[in-house]
Amino acid sequence: MxxxxxxxxxxxxxxxxxxxxxxxxxxxxxxxxxxxxxxxxxxxxxxxxxxxxxxxxxxxxxxxxxxxxxxxxxxxxxxxxxxxxxxxxxxxxxxxxxxxxxxxxxxxxxxxxxxxxxxxxxxxxxxxxxxxxxxxxxxxxxxxxxxxxxxxxxxxxxxxxxxxxxxxxxxxxxxxxxxxxxxxxDYRNMQQTEQFWNQIMMEHAMFIRGLLDPSENELIETSDTFAKDYARLLSDCRKTLDLSITIDTKASLNETLKFRDFKSAGTKGIQECRIRSVILPLLADHVLREANHYIRLLTDCK
Structure with a gap:
């Protein structure tokens, strides 16, 4: 081009x-x-x-x-x-x-x-x-x-x-x-991109956890698990940056595919009034689109 x-x-x-x-x-x-x-x-x-x-x-x-x-x-x-x-x-x-x-x-x-x-x-x-x-x-x-x-x-x-x-x-x-x-x-050098977006995804999980109704125990626990998983990925990414090691993006991609599915189900549940929360429908869709964007970056770099 x-x-x-x-x-x-x-x-x-x-x-x-x-x-x-x-x-x-x-x-x-x-x-x-x-x-x-x-x-x-x-x-x-x-x-x-x-x-x-x-x-x-x-x-x-x-x-x-x-x-x-x-x-x-x-x-x-x-x-x-x-x-x-x-x-x-x-x-x-x-x-x-x-x-x-x-x-x-x-x-x-x-x-x-x-x-x-x-x-x-x-x-x-x-x-x-x-x-x-x-x-x-x-x-x-x-x-x-x-x-x-x-x-x-x-x-x-x-x-x-x-x-x-x-x-x-x-x-x-x-x-x-x-x-x-x-x-x-050039997104092919993924260390900094992963560091940025893994932090964004981790914080999404934290926000979702904090905006769900306290009665939504299962969804809160799942959100908390995603936050911890991304915290680990973020730690691993920082280590590779410090050591100048090329990283494998598979772990971030697999985690974000799972998180994308969770966000998609959550967006649908919020729109259909099946999930108790103080999450605006557009906020749910917003964080879903950001996961989709990150997935494309991870996929295109392969």
């Missing part, structure tokens, strides 16, 4: 996954504020709208361009996304542009796409817009975290969750900046 084509494809695939993640982070932040912090709620709403606009643009530019593996991975949308958005809007009163999901469901992949100079220029502008938005969203998240940790603010979101979404936003920004600076996104 020519350099311009690779730049365009990698950029658009990055935005299809991460800009949706960012708009949902903004929604989750807004849903967690109390009336005392209405100004923060308004700011979160603004970022939600801005990242929806970014995602809408990325979807428009992606048709016939991005790879089959990304569109089929379940990281862009899942079978649950449309319902999860509708339910979450009903529960929270926070508006969600559900037309974007409908458009994403109709995207076509590209085989050796023809990338015009205009498309390349549009993607460069999309990347610059993303960096500017991410600078603002990261600053907002860091301000919220500082306020929470200094007892100046109460939110329904765990401090660890706020730290978690700051790390994801910073990773997104790093990748966009690399592409804009003419660098490739």
């Amino acid at each position: 020519a350099d311009d084509s690779r730049f365009v494809v990698l950029s658009l695939e990055l935005h299809l996954f991460f800009s949706r993640i960012m708009k949902e982070h903004s929604l989750f932040l807004k849903a967690g504020f109390t009336p005392a912090d209405s100004s923060f709620s308004d700011e979160a709403e603004l970022f939600k709208q801005k990242f929806e606009e970014l995602l809408y643009c990325a979807v428009h530019l992606s048709d016939g361009v991005v790879s089959r593996s990304v569109l089929c991975s379940g990281e862009v949308i899942t079978e649950f996304t449309a319902c999860a958005e509708w339910q979450t809007q009903q529960f929270t009163g926070i508006g969600i542009n559900q037309e974007i999901t409908a458009h994403e469901a109709c995207l076509h992949h590209g085989e050796n796409p023809c990338v015009s100079a205009q498309l390349c220029a549009n993607v460069h502008q999309l990347n610059r817009n993303a960096i500017e938005l991410l600078d603002g969203l990261i600053a907002l998240k860091e301000c919220i975290l500082q306020n929470v940790l200094s007892c100046k603010m109460f939110t329904m979101n765990y401090p660890l969750l706020i730290e978690h979404i700051i790390r994801e936003a910073k990773l997104y920004r790093t990748y966009v900046c690399k592409l804009e600076n003419g660098m490739d996104l």
Whole structure:
């Protein structure tokens, strides 16, 4: 694939996954504020709208361009996304542009796409817009975290969750900046990628454990087991980084495939009101998509 084509494809695939993640982070932040912090709620709403606009643009530019593996991975949308958005809007009163999901469901992949100079220029502008938005969203998240940790603010979101979404936003920004600076996104060196995403998966398990109703003993125990399993994988990954040893990704892949199935069943159970929790349907779908994204990275590196 020519350099311009690779730049365009990698950029658009990055935005299809991460800009949706960012708009949902903004929604989750807004849903967690109390009336005392209405100004923060308004700011979160603004970022939600801005990242929806970014995602809408990325979807428009992606048709016939991005790879089959990304569109089929379940990281862009899942079978649950449309319902999860509708339910979450009903529960929270926070508006969600559900037309974007409908458009994403109709995207076509590209085989050796023809990338015009205009498309390349549009993607460069999309990347610059993303960096500017991410600078603002990261600053907002860091301000919220500082306020929470200094007892100046109460939110329904765990401090660890706020730290978690700051790390994801910073990773997104790093990748966009690399592409804009003419660098490739080479996922084949998996140590750092595994370290990052194993920590994300471990924290997902911890969040799920903490947001389930106390009566859901079996699901709580399963979540706790996943958290411990990922903690072990994370420890092993750190050791290989220290020793500069090449790692085998099979353990992380097998664990994440199992966790993906657990998340998928949980998302379905939450949507059908069979699981007691304080987990928004869109949050359940959100963490499922992140597992699907990680599985693709692990699979593509083989």
